[in-house]
Amino acid sequence: MTGTTLLLSLDLTGTLAFALNGAITGVRAARLDIIGMLALGMVTALGGGIVRDILIGALPPATFSDWRYLTVAAAGALVAFFLSKHLRRYALAIELADAAGLSLFCVTGASKALEHGLGPAQAVILGAITAVGGGTVRDVLVGRVPAVLTSGLYAIPALAGATIAVVSMRTGDYGVPAALGAALACFLIRVLGIRYDLNAPKAREVRNPK
Amino acid sequence: MTGTTLLLSLDLTGTLAFALNGAITGVRAARLDIIGMLALGMVTALGGGIVRDILIGALPPATFSDWRYLTVAAAGALVAFFLSKHLRRYALAIELADAAGLSLFCVTGASKALEHGLGPAQAVILGAITAVGGGTVRDVLVGRVPAVLTSGLYAIPALAGATIAVVSMRTGDYGVPAALGAALACFLIRVLGIRYDLNAPKAREVRNPK
Amino acid sequence: MTGTTLLLSLDLTGTLAFALNGAITGVRAARLDIIGMLALGMVTALGGGIVRDILIGALPPATFSDWRYLTVAAAGALVAFFLSKHLRRYALAIELADAAGLSLFCVTGASKALEHGLGPAQAVILGAITAVGGGTVRDVLVGRVPAVLTSGLYAIPALAGATIAVVSMRTGDYGVPAALGAALACFLIRVLGIRYDLNAPKAREVRNPK
Numbered sequence: 001m002t003g004t005t006l007l008l009s010l011d012l013t014g015t016l017a018f019a020l021n022g023a024i025t026g027v028r029a030a031r032l033d034i035i036g037m038l039a040l041g042m043v044t045a046l047g048g049g050i051v052r053d054i055l056i057g058a059l060p061p062a063t064f065s066d067w068r069y070l071t072v073a074a075a076g077a078l079v080a081f082f083l084s085k086h087l088r089r090y091a092l093a094i095e096l097a098d099a100a101g102l103s104l105f106c107v108t109g110a111s112k113a114l115e116h117g118l119g120p121a122q123a124v125i126l127g128a129i130t131a132v133g134g135g136t137v138r139d140v141l142v143g144r145v146p147a148v149l150t151s152g153l154y155a156i157p158a159l160a161g162a163t164i165a166v167v168s169m170r171t172g173d174y175g176v177p178a179a180l181g182a183a184l185a186c187f188l189i190r191v192l193g194i195r196y197d198l199n200a201p202k203a204r205e206v207r208n209p210k
Numbered sequence: 211m212t213g214t215t216l217l218l219s220l221d222l223t224g225t226l227a228f229a230l231n232g233a234i235t236g237v238r239a240a241r242l243d244i245i246g247m248l249a250l251g252m253v254t255a256l257g258g259g260i261v262r263d264i265l266i267g268a269l270p271p272a273t274f275s276d277w278r279y280l281t282v283a284a285a286g287a288l289v290a291f292f293l294s295k296h297l298r299r300y301a302l303a304i305e306l307a308d309a310a311g312l313s314l315f316c317v318t319g320a321s322k323a324l325e326h327g328l329g330p331a332q333a334v335i336l337g338a339i340t341a342v343g344g345g346t347v348r349d350v351l352v353g354r355v356p357a358v359l360t361s362g363l364y365a366i367p368a369l370a371g372a373t374i375a376v377v378s379m380r381t382g383d384y385g386v387p388a389a390l391g392a393a394l395a396c397f398l399i400r401v402l403g404i405r406y407d408l409n410a411p412k413a414r415e416v417r418n419p420k
Numbered sequence: 421m422t423g424t425t426l427l428l429s430l431d432l433t434g435t436l437a438f439a440l441n442g443a444i445t446g447v448r449a450a451r452l453d454i455i456g457m458l459a460l461g462m463v464t465a466l467g468g469g470i471v472r473d474i475l476i477g478a479l480p481p482a483t484f485s486d487w488r489y490l491t492v493a494a495a496g497a498l499v500a501f502f503l504s505k506h507l508r509r510y511a512l513a514i515e516l517a518d519a520a521g522l523s524l525f526c527v528t529g530a531s532k533a534l535e536h537g538l539g540p541a542q543a544v545i546l547g548a549i550t551a552v553g554g555g556t557v558r559d560v561l562v563g564r565v566p567a568v569l570t571s572g573l574y575a576i577p578a579l580a581g582a583t584i585a586v587v588s589m590r591t592g593d594y595g596v597p598a599a600l601g602a603a604l605a606c607f608l609i610r611v612l613g614i615r616y617d618l619n620a621p622k623a624r625e626v627r628n629p630k
Binding site: 026031032033034035036039040050054059060061064065067070140141142143 | 264265266267269326328329331332335346350353354355356358359360364365366411
Binding site for chain 1: 452454561563
């Protein structure tokens with residue numbers, strides 16, 4: 001199994017996790033029908049990569065023109081539809097899969113941005129956008145304030161993973177081990193954030209004090 | 211009247227219908243002023259085509275750079291503003307015009323995607339995105355869960371029309387008759403859905419049972 | 421100081437104002453944490469230019485690939501975070517800065533669109549989109565109906581400023597004085613709108629009369 005195949009497998013795993021997660025969120029938040037779940041699952045799974053590819057000008061977006069991503073995303077959403085009754089007991093597994101998707105997408109997003117000639121700061125931001133973009137579109141569509149803006153550690157692990165990936169690419173140490181290390185760092189920060197309910201600091205009160 | 215002229219006329223008719231519909235939705239959902247109605251009508255009418263053209267990389271978007279689309283979309287929104295008091299009695303006509311726009315856009319969207327070299331599955335999805343995209347942006351802007359996710363048969367007729375168009379292009383039978391047939395199929399499914407209040411199946415209950 | 425440097429300075433001033441404004445809106449509307457404020461401030465400051473550059477096909481977007489915009493936007497959001505307790509007393513200053521950003525972005529947006537070969541009507545619309553786009557995305561993300569659709573004179577001054585810029589470019593009179601004049605016209609209309617609480621006309625009642 002070559003490095004490319006490994007990364008593709010991991011990328012498709014993340015796509016599957018996000019599609020499941022998006023479709024389930026859809027049915028919980030807004031009682032969507034099967035088409036709504038399919039659409040929301042696919043948007044969640046593919047949205048981050050689409051936004052990234054629009055911003056770097058790589059059109060049509062790879063996750064859109066490559067049938068494997070479309071197929072995996074649709075399959076994940078359909079699985080969520082048919083198993084939605086039983087998915088509650090797998091809540092932890094789905095949350096871990098979502099963390100895995102976040103971790104893989106921040107790394108692949110950052111490296112794709114660097115390959116297209118963007119600067120390191122832009123690549124880190126694009127990595128984070130790839131990771132959180134799909135979930136943000138999902139939340140907007142079902143009428144929620146995007147989780148990335150308000151809750152827990154979500155953007156921070158993605159920024160950390162993307163930063164490690166960019167630094168290792170710039171220092172010439174990038175490869176499958178570095179990519180996996182960056183993804184693993186993101187995953188661990190995210191899981192610790194869930195486990196200990198960590199949050200980024202909030203601003204001091206700005207509403208009327210009384 | 212050549213085929214191109216016919217298709218353009220139909221496309222502009224769909225644009226007009228969506229602009230009317232978007233502006234009326236705006237004034238009903240959020241008490242918009244004239245600028246808000248103009249903006250929302252134009253976004254509804256042009257949004258689907260803009261999203262399609264961004265995704266296939268045909269920038270600037272045709273519906274944006276072609277003054278005819280801009281003019282028709284603005285005119286539709288202004289008509290809705292000045293006649294908004296009387297438009298309630300034309301509710302059915304507006305809904306039928308919206309169905310016509312949906313039908314025409316799914317076909318023209320799918321054929322444009324195929325012409326730009328995308329695969330058939332991607333072309334079907336892009337046809338549906340062209341048809342439902344403007345209304346989705348409209349709903350997000352006025353704070354509603356997009357109708358396409360939750361209510362009745364809306365995406366399904368668009369997917370059906372786009373599929374017929376793509377199949378007939380691939381088999382070499384595409385032309386004005388096939389395009390109109392595909393649009394007509396979409397229109398009939400949509401109108402039957404409205405008439406008999408049909409809905410796509412929903413997932414089994416996933417909320418807490420008690 | 422050359423004209424280009426002057427315009428860049430003004431553009432970065434607008435970016436700073438929008439970043440401050442976006443981050444403060446974020447903490448008021450949705451109790452965002454520091455990452456949420458940073459994200460919302462940057463989206464507000466850079467979003468309009470990003471949408472403009474996507475629509476004219478100038479990818480990656482200038483405001484995204486140019487580190488100065490990213491830095492200024494991030495700095496503005498961080499200032500808002502650390503000073504959020506004290507910012508209430510500067511409400512007027514922030515509103516004026518927002519009006520300045522609106523004025524500068526509608527002019528720079530319109531001239532960039534003309535330079536990329538779009539027609540004058542499209543350039544006026546793109547100037548307005550550049551000016552109001554960031555705030556619109558900000559409002560959608562925190563779950564509000566975008567201010568541009570509903571409240572006061574916001575799009576009209578942007579359209580006026582963009583129109584003056586486009587006319588002066590087309591008549592060959594464009595330069596720093598014309599650009600500043602166009603921005604000033606937008607600024608004055610906006611400030612008069614705030615001062616006298618002016619609103620665009622609304623449609624006659626369309627809800628059920630009783």
